[in-house]
Amino acid sequence: MARKKEKEEKKIEIEDLLKMVKYVFATKFTLESSVNVRNILDILSTRDDIQKLETMINNRFAPRVETECPQGHITVLYIEGRGKLKLKVKKRKYEEVVKAVLEGRDPGSIQCPHCGLPAAVKFVEPSKLMIEGVFSLLRATEETIDAYLEAYVKKHPVWTWARYVKGLGPANTARLIAVIETSRSNKVADMWMRAGLAPVAVCGNKCGWWSKAPFPEKCPNCGGSVVKVAPTKLVAKIYNVRFKVDYRLMKHMYVLSNYYLVMGRNFVYGIIAQQKMKKEIEKGIASGLDEKIAAARATKATWRWLARLMLEHAKAVIEILRGTYQGPPPPVLRHGQYIPPLVDDVERAERDPDFQKIAEWYRKHMDIDILEYSLQLKK
Numbered sequence: 295m296a297r298k299k300e301k302e303e304k305k306i307e308i309e310d311l312l313k314m315v316k317y318v319f320a321t322k323f324t325l326e327s328s329v330n331v332r333n334i335l336d337i338l339s340t341r342d343d344i345q346k347l348e349t350m351i352n353n354r355f356a357p358r359v360e361t362e363c364p365q366g367h368i369t370v371l372y373i374e375g376r377g378k379l380k381l382k383v384k385k386r387k388y389e390e391v392v393k394a395v396l397e398g399r400d401p402g403s404i405q406c407p408h409c410g411l412p413a414a415v416k417f418v419e420p421s422k423l424m425i426e427g428v429f430s431l432l433r434a435t436e437e438t439i440d441a442y443l444e445a446y447v448k449k450h451p452v453w454t455w456a457r458y459v460k461g462l463g464p465a466n467t468a469r470l471i472a473v474i475e476t477s478r479s480n481k482v483a484d485m486w487m488r489a490g491l492a493p494v495a496v497c498g499n500k501c502g503w504w505s506k507a508p509f510p511e512k513c514p515n516c517g518g519s520v521v522k523v524a525p526t527k528l529v530a531k532i533y534n535v536r537f538k539v540d541y542r543l544m545k546h547m548y549v550l551s552n553y554y555l556v557m558g559r560n561f562v563y564g565i566i567a568q569q570k571m572k573k574e575i576e577k578g579i580a581s582g583l584d585e586k587i588a589a590a591r592a593t594k595a596t597w598r599w600l601a602r603l604m605l606e607h608a609k610a611v612i613e614i615l616r617g618t619y620q621g622p623p624p625p626v627l628r629h630g631q632y633i634p635p636l637v638d639d640v641e642r643a644e645r646d647p648d649f650q651k652i653a654e655w656y657r658k659h660m661d662i663d664i665l666e667y668s669l670q671l672k673k
């Protein structure tokens with residue numbers, strides 16, 4: 295029964311997918327008009343959905359070892375994953391059976407895990423043609439979406455800087471644009487808050503009070519203790535509050551930041567994130583935390599910090615080019631020095647007269663050579 299249900303779900307998903315692909319190809323929009331500030335979030339989310347679907351389908355069609363009994367019970371014992379033999383049915387006795395099948399030996403007779411009747415064990419490999427067909431459709435859809443995003447992003451002023459930053463391709467740049475351009479406020483602190491990147495305070499008594507910085511010492515509502523937290527959905531549930539956070543934006547910022555945390559050393563924003571991470575871990579250990587807990591906390595603090603930094607940089611670049619930038623806000627400067635917008639491709643940025651307008655602003659107003667700053671980091 296479970297098997298039948300799964301098959302139905304599979305069919306629906308692929309049909310939906312085909313509909314989506316047909317829609318993308320059939321739309322008569324020109325590249326320019328198909329992506330705009332209003333729908334950029336939907337387009338980005340669709341792109342992420344397709345990537346998720348790719349992973350899901352990949353897992354679903356992975357080669358496997360199954361038993362099938364005369365009553366028609368199909369039990370998956372093992373799905374080929376990365377490396378280690380991990381049984382789907384948690385019983386020792388099946389391990390030998392799976393090993394035998396994988397090594398091409400006769401597994402001998404086996405009982406159906408459901409009814410105990412003698413069952414056949416086999417290695418099942420899904421149709422490669424089918425998978426490749428589905429994947430080529432998915433990839434074509436993704437490429438079409440990327441072409442839309444690219445056309446949009448390249449016309450945006452932020453591209454003057456983003457084009458020289460490794461990791462800021464059309465999709466990641468669009469994530470930054472989405473947060474900035476959909477904001478009703480022009481303050482970067484408000485953008486951080488809306489994207490769930492700024493710490494908030496909640497009442498320890500769970501009276502429903504919450505606040506953005508600056509935080510009072512006691513809850514003004516009931517006098518309870520003030521707890522500093524990240525405005526996640528879980529925290530909102532625990533403390534009985536509703537943060538003014540758009541969780542879609544938060545997810546996009548997480549995807550962006552996490553990319554740099556994983557890519558690390560070869561990317562200028564990866565380098566700066568690693569430096570911050572190291573500091574946070576040291577801080578945690580110094581305050582008496584266990585090394586593992588300190589590292590977990592540092593990761594949470596660092597991804598939000600990096601997203602805040604990159605948002606400030608994107609906004610600074612846009613406003614400098616529009617002639618309206620007033621300089622970085624106090625929170626960016628609070629802890630030590632200001633980190634200016636960074637680039638990986640210093641040589642090409644140096645020759646770009648549009649980029650020079652940004653560099654000139656930092657030389658004149660903050661006495662920072664942003665290209666030199668990037669070079670020093672990459673050493």
Ligand SMILES: [Zn+2]
Nearest residue numbers: 363367406409
């Ligand atoms: Zn059976």
Ligand SMILES: [Zn+2]
Nearest residue numbers: 497501513516
């Ligand atoms: Zn309270």
